[in-house]
Amino acid sequence: MNKRELEPGIFTDLAGRTTYGEYLQLDRLLSAQVPRSQPPHHDELLFIIQHQTSELWMKLLVHELTAVIRYIQADNLEPSFKIFSRVGHIQRMLFEQWSVLETLTPNEYLEFRGALGQASGFQSHQYRALEFLLGHKDEHSLGPFKHIPGVHAQLERFLHSPSVYDEFLRHLSRQGHAVPADRVERDWREPYEKSAAVMEVFRHIYENPEKHWDAYEMCEKLVDVEERFQLWRYRHMMTVMRVIGFKQGTGGSSGVGFLRKALDLRFFPELWDVRTELAPPAGR
Numbered sequence: 338m339n340k341r342e343l344e345p346g347i348f349t350d351l352a353g354r355t356t357y358g359e360y361l362q363l364d365r366l367l368s369a370q371v372p373r374s375q376p377p378h379h380d381e382l383l384f385i386i387q388h389q390t391s392e393l394w395m396k397l398l399v400h401e402l403t404a405v406i407r408y409i410q411a412d413n414l415e416p417s418f419k420i421f422s423r424v425g426h427i428q429r430m431l432f433e434q435w436s437v438l439e440t441l442t443p444n445e446y447l448e449f450r451g452a453l454g455q456a457s458g459f460q461s462h463q464y465r466a467l468e469f470l471l472g473h474k475d476e477h478s479l480g481p482f483k484h485i486p487g488v489h490a491q492l493e494r495f496l497h498s499p500s501v502y503d504e505f506l507r508h509l510s511r512q513g514h515a516v517p518a519d520r521v522e523r524d525w526r527e528p529y530e531k532s533a534a535v536m537e538v539f540r541h542i543y544e545n546p547e548k549h550w551d552a553y554e555m556c557e558k559l560v561d562v563e564e565r566f567q568l569w570r571y572r573h574m575m576t577v578m579r580v581i582g583f584k585q586g587t588g589g590s591s592g593v594g595f596l597r598k599a600l601d602l603r604f605f606p607e608l609w610d611v612r613t614e615l616a617p618p619a620g621r
């Protein structure tokens with residue numbers, strides 16, 4: 338008999354109890370997918386769910402990176418390594434998820450694109466929070482949130498605060514590394530500019546990993562995060578290219594050309610530059 342008997346101990350009298358649906362607020366979650374096309378286009382649900390799941394995972398990334406910052410501030414790098422491993426798995430999933438949306442063909446998308454108005458991922462405040470947390474500061478990207486005071490204020494807090502990278506450089510300074518004073522205290526709203534002195538700090542760490550194992554491991558975790566972030570950006574751009582070609586974006590940008598420029602951005606420039614500078618150890 339291809340059937341599983343329910344065990345008598347399984348609870349079915351759940352009135353007034355904490356249940357699965359109640360705990361997860363599934364009524365709210367599952368009523369938030371509301372297609373705008375009239376009549377609703379079959380593929381709009383895919384489009385909505387791809388975005389909503391991405392936003393949920395971004396919420397967790399913001400939460401995790403905020404915790405990383407607290408650990409670095411406390412000069413306690415070890416627990417942040419475990420968090421970075423989780424962050425990496427989430428980023429990998431966000432990357433893989435593009436394959437689902439890539440089943441949307443250009444003509445299918447055009448059938449409901451008009452219903453999106455001026456809405457665009459450019460208005461994702463959690464994506465901006467992630468960029469700020471990682472160190473890509475740009476006050477102009479706050480523009481789309483002027484009309485939502487709570488969101489604007491939260492993003493301003495991230496803009497004004499040191500990023501994960503800023504905090505790491507401050508930690509290295511406390512550990513006695515020769516981090517220049519203008520990286521230990523500065524106007525955190527300003528975009529990060531790379532520094533030859535910071536690169537020398539990393540050169541020393543990469544040439545002596547056994548002496549600075551924690552810092553060395555943190556450097557590699559940061560490189561992992563940046564590489565995965567760029568992979569996401571690249572795959573977004575490729576998805577956009579296959580779905581709308583070189584059309585302008587609904588957010589008002591040139592589209593693919595605008596997205597391509599983000600591929601030249603660097604969160605942790607010296608961590609990439611140090612790789613060019615490293616020489617083989619003596620005698621090799």
Ligand code: HEM
Pocket residue numbers: 387388391392438441446456457458459460461464573576577580581585586587588589590591592593595596599
């Ligand atoms: C068919 C699917 C998609 C298309 C055609 C598309 C298109 C675009 C375009 C053209 C832009 C540039 C801004 C504009 O003028 O609109 C943009 C930005 C953006 N999109 Fe999408 N997108 C798609 C899916 C997604 C998904 C699933 C996400 C996940 C949350 C997303 C997140 C973003 C973000 C965060 C930006 C801002 C990027 C930046 O500032 O560099 N997009 N998108």
Ligand SMILES: N[C@@H](CC(=O)c1ccccc1NC=O)C(=O)O
Pocket residue numbers: 388450453456457458459581585586587588
């Ligand atoms: N910018 C897209 C529209 C778009 O993708 C979008 C629209 C509403 C909500 C999220 C979106 N996703 C990412 O940009 C376009 O130009 O077709």
